[in-house]
Amino acid sequence: MGGRGEYTVKQIGEVVKPWLSRRNVQAQKDFEVILKHPALQAFIREHPEIPRSFYKRSVNALKQWLLEKENCQKCPGLKACPNMIQGHFTKLTDQLGYLEFRMQPCRKLKVYQENLQAQSLIRSYHIPKEILESSFETIDFDVGRVDAIAVAIDFCNQFAMGKPKKGLFLHGSFGVGKSRIAGAIMNEIIQYKKSSYMVYFPDFMRDISESIQENSLHEKIDHLKRVDVLILDDIGAEYVTPWKRDEILGGVLNYRYAERLPTIYTSNMSLDQLEEHLAHSAKGSVDWLKAKRIMERIRHFVIPLSVNGPNRRAL
Known part of the structure; x- marks a missing residue:
């Protein structure tokens, strides 16, 4: 010791x-x-x-x-x-x-997380940023499109009580603001926790072949089928093949019809013009019956809205 x-x-x-x-x-x-x-x-x-x-x-x-x-x-x-x-x-x-x-x-973290959640509800495919950021607060309510905007706002409000029974078909000439109205709808329905997918349809259809090679076609099509609100932007501007028309577009619209999921379209064509477009394939073949079948899933489940005014892209 x-x-x-x-x-x-x-x-x-x-x-x-x-x-x-x-x-x-x-x-x-x-x-x-x-x-x-x-x-x-x-x-x-x-x-x-x-x-x-x-x-x-x-x-x-x-x-x-x-x-x-x-x-x-x-x-x-x-x-x-x-x-x-x-x-x-x-x-x-x-x-x-x-x-x-x-x-x-803290409050700022909650706002940040809410914004992340909101962003996760919006998906897009080759859609410009200014369209994705569009809102009803920033759209001009001019005479040529005020009626279409009013119906679009009513479409969004219906989600407060369930979901709309019909989608929208926004048609008019180039640059009148059809896509901006559709983009505003995407951002408006966030408050109802509804998901949306806005697809620039010509690019999507053109890229389908590449998706097959990458084994990602099923996943891409599944997104279109199941989203709360699907927006097909500029339908009618794509090159049509019978397979893409019947299996891709037809398959998506059949599923959404069965599940009663609303679809929004923007187009430079009227419904009748779109039907004619779908009847003619890129290789010159004509199939009115198949086109009418596709149009049955569009014509009766949308509210046609004419959007008019000057070409704002040229202003």
């Missing part, structure tokens, strides 16, 4: 006791400073049921709580958040004689 490097319990106590005393004095000083903080005083007034001893035992937790509260008051933005967990603030709770903090997501 008593060899070099060995300490008795009494010797250890003589070393540790002054250190503990200094620590307790410092903790008391820290506590007195923290106790005067306006935020903590406000918390104490809101929670008179919490004993003073709880606060005294929880100095470190209180320091962290106050630090993060001050960070939030000088918030530098979600990306630069200096708190322990980005986008969160601490909430004090009493637990077994101590005050502990629980992490809570």
Whole structure:
């Protein structure tokens, strides 16, 4: 006993006791400073049921709580958040004689997450950014398209009570704003948690062959079939082959008809002109019967809307 490097319990106590005393004095000083903080005083007034001893035992937790509260008051933005967990603030709770903090997501994080969720509801295929960002707040309600816009808004409002019984067929000449109205619909129905898929139809049909080689055709077609609102943009501008018309377009529309899922179309053609277009294949063959079958899934399940006005792309 008593060899070099060995300490008795009494010797250890003589070393540790002054250190503990200094620590307790410092903790008391820290506590007195923290106790005067306006935020903590406000918390104490809101929670008179919490004993003073709880606060005294929880100095470190209180320091962290106050630090993060001050960070939030000088918030530098979600990306630069200096708190322990980005986008969160601490909430004090009493637990077994101590005050502990629980992490809570802040308003900015919630908004960010809501925006991510909203973005996930919108899918697109070769659609310009300005169309995807379109809204009814930014569209001009001019005479040539005010009626079409009104019906489009009513289409969106029907999701509050279920879903529309019919889709829309927006037709008119180049550049009158058909696609912008369709884009505004996509962004409007987000509030009803409805998904949408806007497809530039000529590019989609042209890329079908490539999808077969990549073994991704089934997945792409499945998206078109099942989405809450499908938007086929510029239908009638694509090259038609019998297989693409009957198996791809026909298959999608048959499924959506059976499931009563609304489809929106934009086109430079009227319904009658579209039927004629679908009857003629790229190789010169004509099949009116097959075209009429496709049109049966379009004509009777849309509200035709004429969109007029100047070519805004040329302005």
